[in-house]
Amino acid sequence: MSNTQTAAEERIPVTVLTGFLGSGKTTLLNKLLRRPELSDTAVIINEFGEVGLDHLLVEKSNDEGMVTLNSGCLCCTVRGDLVRTMSELFLKRSKGEVTPFKRMVVETTGLADPAPILHTLMTDPLLASRYRLDGVVTTVDGINGASTLDNHEEAVKQAAVADRLLLTKVDIAEAPKLAELKERLHQLNPGAPFHSISGGEIDPNQILNAGLYNPETKSADVKRWLHEEAYAEGHEHGHGHHHHHGHDDHDGHEHGHEHGHGEQDPHNPNRHDDRIRSFCMTFDEPMSWSTVAAAFDALVTYRGPDLLRMKGILNVKDTDKPVVIHGVQHVFHPPATLDAWPEGDDRKSRVVFITRDIAESTIRKVFASFFEAEKKGWSQPEQQQQQ
Numbered sequence: 001m002s003n004t005q006t007a008a009e010e011r012i013p014v015t016v017l018t019g020f021l022g023s024g025k026t027t028l029l030n031k032l033l034r035r036p037e038l039s040d041t042a043v044i045i046n047e048f049g050e051v052g053l054d055h056l057l058v059e060k061s062n063d064e065g066m067v068t069l070n071s072g073c074l075c076c077t078v079r080g081d082l083v084r085t086m087s088e089l090f091l092k093r094s095k096g097e098v099t100p101f102k103r104m105v106v107e108t109t110g111l112a113d114p115a116p117i118l119h120t121l122m123t124d125p126l127l128a129s130r131y132r133l134d135g136v137v138t139t140v141d142g143i144n145g146a147s148t149l150d151n152h153e154e155a156v157k158q159a160a161v162a163d164r165l166l167l168t169k170v171d172i173a174e175a176p177k178l179a180e181l182k183e184r185l186h187q188l189n190p191g192a193p194f195h196s197i198s199g200g201e202i203d204p205n206q207i208l209n210a211g212l213y214n215p216e217t218k219s220a221d222v223k224r225w226l227h228e229e230a231y232a233e234g235h236e237h238g239h240g241h242h243h244h245h246g247h248d249d250h251d252g253h254e255h256g257h258e259h260g261h262g263e264q265d266p267h268n269p270n271r272h273d274d275r276i277r278s279f280c281m282t283f284d285e286p287m288s289w290s291t292v293a294a295a296f297d298a299l300v301t302y303r304g305p306d307l308l309r310m311k312g313i314l315n316v317k318d319t320d321k322p323v324v325i326h327g328v329q330h331v332f333h334p335p336a337t338l339d340a341w342p343e344g345d346d347r348k349s350r351v352v353f354i355t356r357d358i359a360e361s362t363i364r365k366v367f368a369s370f371f372e373a374e375k376k377g378w379s380q381p382e383q384q385q386q387q
């Protein structure tokens with residue numbers, strides 16, 4: 001395990017910008033790149049369907065640190081290219097051949113499932129030592145967003161795994177439709193701060209520095225990262241319907257929950273987003289690391305593809321230091337130990353889950369069976385379940 005706090009300072013934060021075709025990613029990026037906060041930013045853009053060069057295009061006169069990947073869909077075919085490009089850019093930076101960029105934005109094609117990109121960033125040893133995932137920013141089209149969510153599961157996943165959600169084109173969309181879409185996005189991902197934007201205009205500080213590491217305080221900021229108060233505990237559908245919580249809606253509105261997450265919309269019984277669950281699970285007692293690891297292993301083995309995102313802080317037995325976990329499907333970031341618990345923290349373990357077709361109760365049962373097995377001195381949890 002490594003210490004994220006010191007290592008994080010030296011690694012370059014990477015923002016993954018995703019969102020369905022035409023939802024406003026490029027418009028946003030163009031505006032952002034004019035802002036001083038992003039003056040030292042390298043950008044990697046994947047253009048799906050472009051007639052590519054024979055090989056990955058890395059522009060020689062690349063003062064801006066801007067690279068376009070032309071080799072197809074970023075999510076599957078160019079993961080190798082992404083690793084190579086990011087490594088090459090880092091090398092050029094070290095040699096002084098490009099602006100010494102301090103930040104990176106990777107814009108995905110609109111059709112991409114962002115998960116494989118996150119996997120690459122989290123696990124490739126070369127990248128993980130040089131870069132860190134700062135956050136996933138997802139644009140959702142204020143005009144076409146609802147039908148896109150209906151018809152494209154990737155679009156739902158893009159919104160579900162976001163750390164920041166941006167509803168675009170609010171200048172031309174109708175207010176009632178926007179309100180509906182906003183509520184739908186909130187159901188899908190209550191933990192992600194939400195902003196309505198037009199023409200790509202937003203204060204960069206609202207979308208940058210979304211990761212665990214807070215560069216201002218130069219320390220891990222668990223509360224901001226987990227945003228756990230957005231999820232109410234103990235409800236099958238993740239966020240409590242009677243529990244009034246302030247979704248981080250910077251338009252200044254609070255959301256009321258008309259109907260529960262997971263309930264079928266009578267007009268549209270097959271909505272992809274009805275499959276998504278988001279909830280925060282809390283564990284009061286310190287946990288043994290081997291038990292937690294085994295429980296996550298079991299979850300990943302049986303339901304890996306449906307564990308869209310997991311973020312958490314654990315109180316592990318025999319240590320005073322909290323352990324941070326972060327997973328996307330079957331891939332976990334190497335667990336990191338923080339130097340200390342945040343001041344005033346109740347030191348309960350808590351994990352935010354965003355899942356597809358997995359109820360909170362199922363995950364609770366898996367953990368319970370492993371805790372039970374630990375208590376009984378580790379006979380096989382599977383056998384106990386069968387009894």
Ligand SMILES: Nc1nc2c(ncn2[C@@H]2O[C@H](COP(=O)(O)OP(=O)(O)OP(=O)(O)O)[C@@H](O)[C@H]2O)c(=O)[nH]1
Nearest residue numbers: 021022023024025026027110168169172198199200
């Ligand atoms: N009126 C209005 N138009 C917008 C806004 N944001 C984007 N657009 C327009 O919507 C179209 C698509 O925007 P892009 O920024 O190219 O979207 P994208 O997500 O990069 O699109 P792809 O690269 O195809 O995935 C363009 O014609 C933009 O000018 C907005 O806030 N308001």
